[in-house]
Amino acid sequence: MAFFEKIVPESFCREFVEFRGDAHQIVMYMSLVLGIKPLLDDWIPAGRLDEYVSLCRSYGLHVKADALHCSVDPRALPEDVVGKEYITSTSALGFPLNTEAGGNVHVFVSKEKELLGRGMWYPVIVRNRMIEQPRIDILKYGEVLGYPSCCVRFFRHYNNWSRYNFLGEIHSRTAGSPHYYCNPFTKDAVYSYIYHMPCSYRCEATISLVGRLRSEIQKREPAFVDAIDRHLALPFLVFFERRFYAFEGFIDNDRLYYSKVHFPDSWRPGKVYLEMLESGNNLHISGDTVHIFRGRRAVARIGPEMRENEFERPFLLQFGRH
Amino acid sequence: MEQEFFEITGFLPGPRLTNALAEKELRKDRLFQSLANLVFDSPEILHLLKSRVGSWLEEEFSERTQALAGYIAYLDEDYHRAASSFMTAVTMNPANLDSWLDLAFSLYHLSDPMGYAIIFNYDVFITLYREMEIKQCCRESLEKIEAEMLERGLELSQNPGAFLPQQKL
16 A cells, blocks of 8 residues: 555444545544543534534544534634734634534534533634633643643643744654654644654653554554554654655665655645655755755755744654564 | 732732723733643642632732632632632623633533623623623523523524625635
């Protein structure tokens, strides 16, 4: 099987993929059903909520519908929306559940009914005003979702793109070789066991969490696990948040040899270096510059002058199985 | 109170400002956020705050101390107590949107539908509270406002079109 193709489990939780039309969060649904992940949230087309609730019930999951969200282009919003300056490209209008406005229902899902009350309001525009949840709800939510507390606290301090290269900070705190259970780079491409950012690419709590999850999924879906494992063990070139690439190849003596490049993230602007990388078949990093070669011939370079910001610095990662 | 609070947190609580709807500000209060960051990073501080808040309430009966008591209860995940404190804060200053939303999110965590009612209709609640000359924010008065809102057709689900921009994705 080629890399980064559409993946569907044979049977376990397959209905979630069929319902959605894609495998987004499928491993997290598996984790939920297995009783490992306490809670997740998702967005379901308003007209299909009953069908979704039935599907969840068939797996022993409880659902709480939170609010109706209607995606909106920020440019279409009136100028006088309070808090408009904080709106990102993924903004939405919020309505009560019984509103005839289309859109998607924000839902919380859990195996434990009492955990549904710990779901977090998602910032949306209500009546021309951004309504945000209290700060403490955001800070605590990682643990509600089942992320290791060490990773939640690390995220709180270093997930600040204007001050840190968050992925680089994780790298600098990785003692020993990166473990493939802690690979977060393919989570948007489904091929991942985690949906959080680890505090180290060898985080012990993450390795323990994933060890349990992977073992349970493997009993039910061995081919699915094999496919994920293959992807997690690929070498990666990382520049900055959402600007990283996976390679079919290997790293030898700090040089990456490759036959194909993949951009596994969903944020399209991050693809900016893809064409240059595709022009070569091996590369190495010198200082803050990536030198790209085809054989021995230099074909491109990605230097500091091309950076998005001062924190963008390239590094190579190879996740191992031990 | 000021000195004790400063000794525990390293910052002053500051005055309680009114976030009036007409001013079109997202939030005026900064204390809740500062306390959230502090307590998340140093959970032991919450115990100190909880041990002192009773005497601060006795010392100063004000919207400011009621809101502070609400924040401490909310950080402690005692949402019943938080809601009660925020109701008192609303009673003392019903024009302050910050208190209304703090109350709404306390009720939200209790899975109380009134939390959603306030979140989606915060401006209607503030306006009707004044128009109906309500003297005390409590469960009963909130239900009266909700009934009046539905009677007048002011609830958000009854007229979503007013808030849907022309270009919807």
